[in-house]
Amino acid sequence: MAVLVYTENWDGSFKKLSFELVSYGANLANMLGKPLVVLSIGNVASAELEKLGNYGARRILSLADPALQVFDSQAYTEAIAQVATREKAEVVVLSNNNLGKAVAPRLSVKLKAGLGAGISKLPLSTSPFVVYKRAFSGNAFAHVEIKTPVRILTLAQNSFGLVENPGTPSIETISVSIDSALVKTSVSEVQKQTGKLLLTDAEIVVSGGRGMKSPDNWGPLVELADLLGGATACSRPVSDEGWRPHEEHTGQTGKIIAPNLYIAVGISGATQHLAGVSSSKVIVAINTDKDAPIFEAAQYGIVGDAMKVLPKLVEAVKEIKHK
Amino acid sequence: MKILVCISNVPDTTTRVRFVDNNKKLDTNGIQWVINPWDELSLTRALELKDDPANGIQTVAVAHVGLVSAEPTIRKALAIGADEAFRVNAEPGDAYFVAAQLAEVVKANPFDIIFCGIESSDYNNSAVGGMLAEFLGIPSVSSVSSINIMEGKPVLTREVDGGRETVAVPVPFVAIVQKGIAKEPRIASMRGIMTARTKPIKVLEPVSIEPLTSVQEFELPPARKKCTFVDPENPKQLIELLQNEAKVL
Numbered sequence: 393m394a395v396l397v398y399t400e401n402w403d404g405s406f407k408k409l410s411f412e413l414v415s416y417g418a419n420l421a422n423m424l425g426k427p428l429v430v431l432s433i434g435n436v437a438s439a440e441l442e443k444l445g446n447y448g449a450r451r452i453l454s455l456a457d458p459a460l461q462v463f464d465s466q467a468y469t470e471a472i473a474q475v476a477t478r479e480k481a482e483v484v485v486l487s488n489n490n491l492g493k494a495v496a497p498r499l500s501v502k503l504k505a506g507l508g509a510g511i512s513k514l515p516l517s518t519s520p521f522v523v524y525k526r527a528f529s530g531n532a533f534a535h536v537e538i539k540t541p542v543r544i545l546t547l548a549q550n551s552f553g554l555v556e557n558p559g560t561p562s563i564e565t566i567s568v569s570i571d572s573a574l575v576k577t578s579v580s581e582v583q584k585q586t587g588k589l590l591l592t593d594a595e596i597v598v599s600g601g602r603g604m605k606s607p608d609n610w611g612p613l614v615e616l617a618d619l620l621g622g623a624t625a626c627s628r629p630v631s632d633e634g635w636r637p638h639e640e641h642t643g644q645t646g647k648i649i650a651p652n653l654y655i656a657v658g659i660s661g662a663t664q665h666l667a668g669v670s671s672s673k674v675i676v677a678i679n680t681d682k683d684a685p686i687f688e689a690a691q692y693g694i695v696g697d698a699m700k701v702l703p704k705l706v707e708a709v710k711e712i713k714h715k
Numbered sequence: 716m717k718i719l720v721c722i723s724n725v726p727d728t729t730t731r732v733r734f735v736d737n738n739k740k741l742d743t744n745g746i747q748w749v750i751n752p753w754d755e756l757s758l759t760r761a762l763e764l765k766d767d768p769a770n771g772i773q774t775v776a777v778a779h780v781g782l783v784s785a786e787p788t789i790r791k792a793l794a795i796g797a798d799e800a801f802r803v804n805a806e807p808g809d810a811y812f813v814a815a816q817l818a819e820v821v822k823a824n825p826f827d828i829i830f831c832g833i834e835s836s837d838y839n840n841s842a843v844g845g846m847l848a849e850f851l852g853i854p855s856v857s858s859v860s861s862i863n864i865m866e867g868k869p870v871l872t873r874e875v876d877g878g879r880e881t882v883a884v885p886v887p888f889v890a891i892v893q894k895g896i897a898k899e900p901r902i903a904s905m906r907g908i909m910t911a912r913t914k915p916i917k918v919l920e921p922v923s924i925e926p927l928t929s930v931q932e933f934e935l936p937p938a939r940k941k942c943t944f945v946d947p948e949n950p951k952q953l954i955e956l957l958q959n960e961a962k963v964l
C-alpha cells in the first residue's frame with residue numbers, strides 16, 4: 393500500500409507545481425501511515441530528481457519510454473495505471489493542470505477508483521475517505537466521500553503550498569509495457585511560451601480589467617508585476633478585445649488561479665471573474681467606484697483612478713526595494 | 716461524420732448558491748438553469764463545422780443524463796440548432812455514473828467526434844469527458860481550444876502548460892474543450908425555437924451503475940474580512956500593509 397504522486401517536468405526540469413504535489417503526497421502518506429512513491433515520466437537528470445527529496449520524496453521511480461514522448465492521454469493512463477497497480481497505490485495524486493485533468497478521469501475508470509478533482513486540502517477524514525473540493529465555481533465547497541479502496545486525487549495548484557522535508561531519495565529506473573499502437577495522438581506543431589512565468593504558478597498576480605481603458609495603458613501594470621516578481625492577468629473582456637493575450641484571461645471561463653496576492657485593477661468583480669480568483673490568499677482592488685463588487689472580495693482597496701494610482705505604487709515598490 | 720455534444724444542465728453562473736437539507740442539497744428555488752457554458756460553446760462550434768458542407772458533418776446531436784426537469788435546457792440546445800437529443804432518464808449521480816451512461820448512448824449510436832466541456836460549473840469535476848473516453852476505449856484530447864476539419868480529418872489545438880500544440884487523433888475520439896473553441900455562443904433564432912418543438916428527444920433508461928463518490932455536504936466559502944481602504948494619494952501604505960500585516964510581499 394502506498395501513496396503515488398505523479399510529478400510533471402518541463403524539458404527535464406520541475407516547477408513549483410511538482411514540489412507542491414510531493415509536499416502534499418508526503419503529508420498524505422504520513423496521515424495514512426503509508427509510504428510515498430513519486431513517479432516521474434520522461435528524461436530527467438538525477439540531480440533534478442533529487443530536488444524532489446527536499447519536499448519529502450524518499451523513493452522516486454523514473455520512467456522513460458518512447459511511447460510516452462508525445463503526451464497521449466491513453467498511453468499515460470496506461471503507464472500510470474501499471475505503476476499504481478504494481479505499487480499497490482491506494483491513492484494516486486496528480487495536479488489539476490492540463491495534463492492531470494486529461495489523465496485523472498481516465499485513470500479513475502481504468503482502476504475503478506473514485507476521483508476527487510480539484511481538491512485543496514488533506515482529506516477531511518480517511519475512513520470514510522472524504523475530500524474537500526471547490527464546487528459551484530468557487531461559490532461553495534463540497535465534502536466528497538470516495539467510496540472505493542483506490543482513489544485518484546487532483547490537487548488544485550497553489551492550494552497546499554510547499555512543505556520542506558529534506559532527505560536523499562533513492563531513484564529507481566523502471567519500465568512499463570505499452571504497445572506503441574496505443575498512442576493515437578500526433579503532434580504537428582508546438583508553440584512554446586518561453587521565459588514567462590506561468591500564470592498558474594505565480595505567487596503574485598497583477599490583473600487589469602476594462603477600467604484600464606485601452607491596451608496602451610498597461611505599462612505601469614506590467615512594471616508593477618515585474619517589480620513584484622509576479623505575472624500579469626486580465627478579465628475576459630480585456631482578452632476578448634485583444635488588449636491582452638488569451639493566456640492571461642482569468643475567471644470561470646479562463647484560468648483558475650490561487651496566488652498569495654491578486655491585485656485587481658479596474659476590474660468590477662463579476663461572479664464569473666471571481667470564480668477564477670476567489671481562492672487567492674489576499675485580494676487587493678483598485679477601482680474608481682467605491683461600490684464595485686470587487687471590494688467585497690478584497691482585503692485591501694484603493695478607491696481611485698488606476699492611471700494615477702499605478703505609477704505611485706510602482707514608485708513605492710521601487711523605494712522599498714532600494715532600502 | 717457525426718458529432719455528439721454532451722451537455723450538462725447547471726445553475727446560471729450568477730446564481731447565489733444556497734443549500735438545504737443540512738447543507739446536503741442545492742436549494743433549487745429560484746434557480747435559472749442553463750446549458751453549461753462550455754457545452755454551449757461546443758455546440759456552437761459543432762454547428763459552425765456543420766454549416767460548411769465541405770466538412771461533411773451530417774448530424775449534430777446532444778446528450779444529457781438527467782431527469783425530465785432538464786428538458787427545457789435540452790430544447791434550448793435543439794433550438795440553437797442540434798438535430799436530435801438523447802436523454803438518459805436518471806439523476807446524474809457522480810461523474811463516473813454520468814460517463815458510464817453516456818458511454819451506453821454512444822455504443823448504441825456511434826459518433827465520430829464527441830464534445831465534452833472541460834468542467835461543469837456546478838461540481839467542477841473536469842471528469843466526464845475523460846471518463847467517457849476511457850469507458851469507450853477511444854482517444855481523448857483535453858484542453859482543446861480549436862477544432863477544424865482539414866481534408867476530412869479533425870485537427871485540434873490543445874493548451875498545455877507553457878504553450879499550445881496542434882494535434883490530430885483518429886476518429887472516434889472525445890474532445891474536451893476549453894476557452895477559444897468558439898467565440899460567442901450561438902443563440903436560438905425564432906425559427907429554431909419553432910422547429911425545436913418537433914425535433915426528437917430520445918429518452919433512454921439508465922444502466923445499473925454504482926457511483927464511486929457522493930457529496931456528504933456543501934459549505935459556503937468563509938466570509939472575507941472587511942476591506943481596509945488605503946488613501947489613493949498614499950499607496951505606499953498599501954505596500955506596507957502587504958508587507959507587515961498580510962505578509963505576502
Ligand SMILES: Cc1cc2nc3c(=O)[nH]c(=O)nc-3n(C[C@H](O)[C@H](O)[C@H](O)COP(=O)(O)OP(=O)(O)OC[C@H]3O[C@@H](n4cnc5c(N)ncnc54)[C@H](O)[C@@H]3O)c2cc1C
Pocket residue numbers: 600601602603604626627628629630641642643644645646657658659660661662663664665668678679680681684696697698699728752
Ligand atoms: C458564462 C459567462 C462566463 C464568463 N466568464 C468570465 C471569466 O472567466 N472572466 C471574466 O473576467 N469575466 C467573465 N465573464 C464576464 C463577466 O460577467 C464580466 O462582464 C467581466 O468580468 C467584466 O470585466 P471587467 O471587470 O474588466 O469590466 P467592467 O465590468 O466593465 O468593469 C470595469 C471596472 O473598472 C472600473 N474603472 C473604470 N475606470 C477606472 C479607472 N480609471 N481606474 C480604476 N478603475 C476604473 C469601473 O468602476 C468598473 O468597476 C463571463 C460572463 C459569462 C456570462
Ligand SMILES: Nc1ncnc2c1ncn2[C@@H]1O[C@H](COP(=O)(O)O)[C@@H](O)[C@H]1O
Pocket residue numbers: 720721722723724751753754778779780781807810813817830831832833834835836838839840841842843844
Ligand atoms: N449530466 C450530464 N449529462 C451530459 N453530459 C454531462 C453531464 N455532466 C457533465 N457532462 C459533460 O461533461 C463535461 C464536464 O463536466 P464535469 O466532469 O461534471 O465537470 C460537461 O461540460 C459536459 O460536457
